[in-house]
Amino acid sequence: MKKTISFITENFNKSSPDLVGGFQGFQRAINMEKEDIIQEIVLSGLKGRGGAKYPTGKKLMQSAEHHDKEKYIICNADEGEPGTFKDRELLLHDPYGVFEGMLIAAFAINASHGILYLREEYKYMIDDLKNALNHMRSLNLLGDRILKTELSFDISIFLGAGAYICGEETSLIESMEGKPGRPRIKPPYTLEKGLFSKPTLVNNVATFSTISAIIRNGYEEFIKYGTVESPGTKLISLCGNVNKPGAYEVPFGMTIREIIYDIGEGIRNGNSFKFAQIGGVSGPLVLPKHIDTPFSYEDLNEIGVPMGSGAIIVVDSDNDILDYLDAVQAFFKHESCGKCTPCREGNRQLLNILSRLREGKYSQEDTINIEKIAKTMKYASFCGLGQSAPAALLSAIEHCPQEIFKRRD
Amino acid sequence: MDELLITKIQDIIKKYGKDREYLIPILKKIQKLNRYNYIPQEVSQYLAKYMQLKESEVYEVISFYAEFSETPRGENIIKVCDSTVCRVNNNTETIKLLESLLSIKMGETTQDKNFSLEYSPCFGACDISPAMRINGKTYGNLDKKSLKEIIESYRR
Numbered sequence: 001m002k003k004t005i006s007f008i009t010e011n012f013n014k015s016s017p018d019l020v021g022g023f024q025g026f027q028r029a030i031n032m033e034k035e036d037i038i039q040e041i042v043l044s045g046l047k048g049r050g051g052a053k054y055p056t057g058k059k060l061m062q063s064a065e066h067h068d069k070e071k072y073i074i075c076n077a078d079e080g081e082p083g084t085f086k087d088r089e090l091l092l093h094d095p096y097g098v099f100e101g102m103l104i105a106a107f108a109i110n111a112s113h114g115i116l117y118l119r120e121e122y123k124y125m126i127d128d129l130k131n132a133l134n135h136m137r138s139l140n141l142l143g144d145r146i147l148k149t150e151l152s153f154d155i156s157i158f159l160g161a162g163a164y165i166c167g168e169e170t171s172l173i174e175s176m177e178g179k180p181g182r183p184r185i186k187p188p189y190t191l192e193k194g195l196f197s198k199p200t201l202v203n204n205v206a207t208f209s210t211i212s213a214i215i216r217n218g219y220e221e222f223i224k225y226g227t228v229e230s231p232g233t234k235l236i237s238l239c240g241n242v243n244k245p246g247a248y249e250v251p252f253g254m255t256i257r258e259i260i261y262d263i264g265e266g267i268r269n270g271n272s273f274k275f276a277q278i279g280g281v282s283g284p285l286v287l288p289k290h291i292d293t294p295f296s297y298e299d300l301n302e303i304g305v306p307m308g309s310g311a312i313i314v315v316d317s318d319n320d321i322l323d324y325l326d327a328v329q330a331f332f333k334h335e336s337c338g339k340c341t342p343c344r345e346g347n348r349q350l351l352n353i354l355s356r357l358r359e360g361k362y363s364q365e366d367t368i369n370i371e372k373i374a375k376t377m378k379y380a381s382f383c384g385l386g387q388s389a390p391a392a393l394l395s396a397i398e399h400c401p402q403e404i405f406k407r408r409d
Numbered sequence: 410m411d412e413l414l415i416t417k418i419q420d421i422i423k424k425y426g427k428d429r430e431y432l433i434p435i436l437k438k439i440q441k442l443n444r445y446n447y448i449p450q451e452v453s454q455y456l457a458k459y460m461q462l463k464e465s466e467v468y469e470v471i472s473f474y475a476e477f478s479e480t481p482r483g484e485n486i487i488k489v490c491d492s493t494v495c496r497v498n499n500n501t502e503t504i505k506l507l508e509s510l511l512s513i514k515m516g517e518t519t520q521d522k523n524f525s526l527e528y529s530p531c532f533g534a535c536d537i538s539p540a541m542r543i544n545g546k547t548y549g550n551l552d553k554k555s556l557k558e559i560i561e562s563y564r565r
Contacts, residue, residue, distance in 0.1 A: 163474050178433060
């Protein structure tokens with residue numbers, strides 16, 4: 001099973017700043033011109049690994065244009081997308097790789113403060129993470145004039161309090177300011193006015209890990225993997241009804257079938273593949289006819305599926321699609337922040353209709369309203385949460401209406 | 410509120426500072442002072458006054474985040490994942506077993522106030538699904554035998 005790669009995960013369980021190989025990426029970065037560091041990230045083609053897929057190099061470039069004395073870098077570890085646990089693995093097995101990525105970015109854009117926003121559910125890691133930061137301080141990898149450069153930078157940890165929406169960067173910032181995590185209107189963008197109205201660069205955990213791996217090895221090594229439009233590798237979270245769930249680093253371009261059957265060792269009890277959901281629960285269903293689609297930004301885009309966080313939730317033939325959709329909508333109802341009406345009320349109404357559909361006792365009106373509400377949410381919600389909340393349902397109605405509308409009266 | 414509680418709350422605030430940005434970490438510590446895992450209204454009112462915030466500014470944070478509660482809960486909080494991955498890994502069976510082991514329904518607290526049973530969104534343990542958390546500790550690959558043992562270990 002040598003289909004997985006160890007590029008980002010190279011230092012799993014062995015990284016330490018004083019081991020040979022530790023912080024090589026940062027050591028290399030401080031001997032480079034800042035523009036060249038950013039240029040390498042641009043050339044690597046790295047996109048935001050939290051799910052927003054904004055080009056990381058471009059973001060660094062835009063961030064470098066702000067010359068405020070106080071400038072924040074936030075590592076978003078509010079990993080709450082169902083089916084996703086890649087950041088958990090990175091923080092557990094190679095926290096230094098994550099912190100090194102933050103350091104490299106701080107050096108490249110002249111940031112003054114770093115913060116790791118850790119979700120409450122991952123609080124069991126906090127002692128180990130604090131120890132890692134202390135270790136870095138003792139080696140002058142954090143603090144004043146780090147390794148005799150002009151960079152003075154430290155990293156602290158902010159522990160969340162349980163809210164999926166805080167994975168959205170402006171909500172995350174609101175939460176760090178002591179408020180409920182409700183999204184802000186953009187612009188202004190966080191790069192210009194973020195935490196405490198200061199320029200703020202927010203990236204996902206996996207994005208920072210990948211930055212350190214790219215600078216350590218050179219972007220040329222990274223782009224040897226993957227496809228032309230999706231260079232490199234990605235850490236995926238494979239779960240659901242597969243025999244071997246787990247976080248795996250794969251090159252872009254591997255097909256969904258290979259991921260499920262070769263890496264995940266197939267479906268439990270020899271059952272057949274019913275559907276999958278990629279990127280968490282915010283995307284449309286991936287049906288059997290899509291199973292040979294390569295896992296890359298461009299190929300998934302062809303079938304209308306966002307890559308999102310890189311979660312792959314596999315569902316087998318033993319499951320009922322309505323039961324699954326109920327879990328999806330219940331999640332969004334719970335996590336809707338309540339700011340805008342389409343999302344707050346829409347999820348509630350969809351759940352009501354779903355419950356009637358599950359009983360097989362629904363009205364003609366329900367069959368019309370379900371799509372009407374879902375589409376209103378898609379087009380009129382304030383942020384990505386509400387806009388993508390009905391995606392799975394809409395795709396199920398389009399592709400398998402016979403499983404949605406089953407009368408039992 | 411008794412004097413001891415007031416002193417404890419003041420000590421916590423002194424450690425962080427009165428700025429609003431410290432509200433969440435302060436609330437975490439304050440909730441821990443309560444045996445039944447909640448922040449009573451008189452405490453949040455006192456906190457608002459002491460930090461020079463509006464009562465509503467404190468209350469909206471308590472009500473927004475899953476970690477905080479304004480009503481008493483059990484000493485041990487069991488959060489069962491009800492997201493899609495656990496759903497397809499038969500968490501309905503887990504929930505039934507827990508309800509029968511504790512003789513309460515989801516969302517309820519046992520009479521002796523030892524356990525509360527709550528639903529939880531995904532907490533990133535999908536590779537060991539079905540999963541639950543008790544007081545923040547994750548347990549996965551739950552089956553009849555392991556569930557029984559885990560619950561027993563938390564009984565008084």
